Amino acid sequence: MKRPYLLGFIRNCTDLDLPCEPPFPTELTTVGAYSVIWCKSPREMFTTKQDFLAAMLQWLEQVQDLQLTVLPIQSGVGVSDEVHLVELLRTYEQELELCFDKVEGCSEYCLTISPKNQEFTPLTYSALREDVQSGKEYLERLRVRHQLLDREVVQAREVVSQFCIRLTPWVKDYWSEIPPTRGAEINLGFLVPNASKHEFINELKTLLDEVDFADEWTGPWPPFHFSSFSLKLESFLIRESLNWG
Amino acid sequence: MGDIANSKQVTLLAVVEKLLDKGVVISGDLILSCGNVDLVYLNLKVVLTSVQTMLEGNSSKKDVHS
Amino acid sequence: MIEDDQSGLKMAECMLEFEERSSAGRLNTNRDNADQGLAKLVLTLVELLRRVMEHEALRRIDGGTLTEGEIEEMGETFLKLDNKMVEMREIFGLKEEDLNLDLGPLGNLM
Numbered sequence: 001m002k003r004p005y006l007l008g009f010i011r012n013c014t015d016l017d018l019p020c021e022p023p024f025p026t027e028l029t030t031v032g033a034y035s036v037i038w039c040k041s042p043r044e045m046f047t048t049k050q051d052f053l054a055a056m057l058q059w060l061e062q063v064q065d066l067q068l069t070v071l072p073i074q075s076g077v078g079v080s081d082e083v084h085l086v087e088l089l090r091t092y093e094q095e096l097e098l099c100f101d102k103v104e105g106c107s108e109y110c111l112t113i114s115p116k117n118q119e120f121t122p123l124t125y126s127a128l129r130e131d132v133q134s135g136k137e138y139l140e141r142l143r144v145r146h147q148l149l150d151r152e153v154v155q156a157r158e159v160v161s162q163f164c165i166r167l168t169p170w171v172k173d174y175w176s177e178i179p180p181t182r183g184a185e186i187n188l189g190f191l192v193p194n195a196s197k198h199e200f201i202n203e204l205k206t207l208l209d210e211v212d213f214a215d216e217w218t219g220p221w222p223p224f225h226f227s228s229f230s231l232k233l234e235s236f237l238i239r240e241s242l243n244w245g
Numbered sequence: 246m247g248d249i250a251n252s253k254q255v256t257l258l259a260v261v262e263k264l265l266d267k268g269v270v271i272s273g274d275l276i277l278s279c280g281n282v283d284l285v286y287l288n289l290k291v292v293l294t295s296v297q298t299m300l301e302g303n304s305s306k307k308d309v310h311s
Numbered sequence: 312m313i314e315d316d317q318s319g320l321k322m323a324e325c326m327l328e329f330e331e332r333s334s335a336g337r338l339n340t341n342r343d344n345a346d347q348g349l350a351k352l353v354l355t356l357v358e359l360l361r362r363v364m365e366h367e368a369l370r371r372i373d374g375g376t377l378t379e380g381e382i383e384e385m386g387e388t389f390l391k392l393d394n395k396m397v398e399m400r401e402i403f404g405l406k407e408e409d410l411n412l413d414l415g416p417l418g419n420l421m
Contacts (some may be wrong), residue, residue, distance in 0.1 A: 010268070054351050075265035110260060135386020136379075142365050142389065155330055181411045205390065206247045218257065224264045226300065230272035233286055237271060 002240065004029075004038035004085060005078040006061075009071040011100045019062035021206065023055035029082070031089035034096045037070065038085065041078070041240065045180060049242050058223060065209055067194065069104050070222045071096075077231070084236035095229035102228065106193050107220030109200065113159065113213040114185040117200045153178060156186055160212075163188060166207050169234070170200035175225040185214075190224040319395050350403040351410070352357040354396070358410045361392060378418050 046052040128141045160176040175189040192200045
C-alpha cells in the first residue's frame with residue numbers, strides 16, 4: 001500500500017517541470033491548477049535522517065534553480081492512501097489559491113541575528129528565593145524579574161522592526177520569531193520577489209555591516225514561513241517521526 | 246544555495262531541518278502523540294486568558310471569592 | 312492549592328510508570344523539542360502556567376484591590392510552587408535551564 005509522503009504543493013505544473021534527477025523520485029497528483037508533490041517514505045529511501053536532509057537540501061536547490069514556486073509542507077507529514085491526495089487538493093483549493101497568489105515568483109531569505117557581548121543579570125528562581133523574608137518580598141523580586149525580561153523582549157522586537165523597516169522596499173512580507181531564552185538568536189524570514197533579489201541582498205549586506213550583531217543568512221528558499229494556511233487534523237493525514245537511524 | 250550564505254560556518258543542513266518544521270503546518274501548538282498516532286491537540290493561545298479579563302467580560306469588576 | 316505533601320512524589324511515580332509502559336511510543340510535540348519525555352513536557356507546561364500566573368498576580372497587586380493578607384498569601388504560595396518545582400526537577404534530573412522559557416512563548420504571545 002502506497003502511503004505518500006508529502007513534500008509540497010505547486011501550481012500549474014506538469015511532471016516535466018519538476019527536477020527529474022535523483023536525490024529521490026517525486027510524483028505529482030493534480031486537481032485543477034494545483035498539485036501535490038509526493039514520494040515514498042524517506043525511511044525506505046534513506047538510512048539516516050541526515051541523509052534525508054541532505055537529499056531535501058539538494059531537491060530544494062534544484063527547485064530554486066528551475067525557478068519553480070513550491071509551497072513546502074512540514075516534514076514528517078503523509079497521507080494514509082493515494083486516494084486522499086485528491087481529497088487534500090479539493091479541500092484546500094481556496095487556501096492554495098490565496099497562498100500562491102501571494103508567494104508566486106518569490107523566495108524566502110532567512111536571517112538569524114544575535115547581539116554580541118550580552119551581559120545578563122542572573123534572574124534564576126534560585127536567586128529570587130534566596131534569603132527571602134516574606135511572601136510580599138518574593139513577589140517584588142518576581143516583579144523586577146518580569147520587568148527585566150519584558151524589556152528584553154521589547155528590545156528584541158525593536159531590532160526586528162529596525163531590520164524590517166530598512167528592507168521594506170524589496171520585501172513583500174516578513175516573519176520573525178523572538179527567541180524563547182535570553183541571549184538566543186532572533187530569527188527573521190523575508191519574502192522577496194525574485195526580481196528584487198539582488199537589491200535585497202545588497203541592502204541586507206549593507207545593513208549587517210552597520211550593526212553589531214553576529215549574523216547568518218541563507219537563501220533563496222521556497223517560502224517556508226509564508227504559507228498562510230495550516231492543514232487541519234484530517235483523519236487521513238499521518239505523521240512520521242523523523243528520528244530513525 | 247545559489248546566492249550563498251555569508252558565513253562559512255552555516256550548516257545548511259541545520260537550516261533545512263529547522264525550515265522543514267515550518268512550511269505548511271498541521272495546525273496545533275501542541276500535539277501529543279504516542280508513537281505515530283496523534284492523540285491530543287492543544288492550542289495554547291486559546292487556553293491562556295486572565296481571570297480578570299474573563300470577569301471584566303462579564304461586566305462585573307468585583308473579585309470573586311470562594 | 313500547593314501543599315507540602317507527597318503529591319509531587321506521587322505524580323512523579325505516575326509519570327515514570329507511564330513512560331516505562333509506553334516503551335513503543337514517545338510523547339512528541341510538534342515543536343523543536345520532539346524527543347523529550349513526558350516529564351519535561353509536563354514540567355515545561357507548569358513553568359508556562361507559573362509565568363502567566365505571576366504576571367497576573369502582579370497585575371492584580373497593581374490594581375489595588377487586594378488586601379495585605381491576600382498579597383502575602385499569594386507570595387507564599389508562589390514560593391511553595393517554586394519549592395515543588397525544585398523537587399520535581401530533581402526527581403527527573405532536569406535543571407532549571409532545561410525548562411527555560413524566559414522570553415517566550417509569552418514573548419511571542421503577549
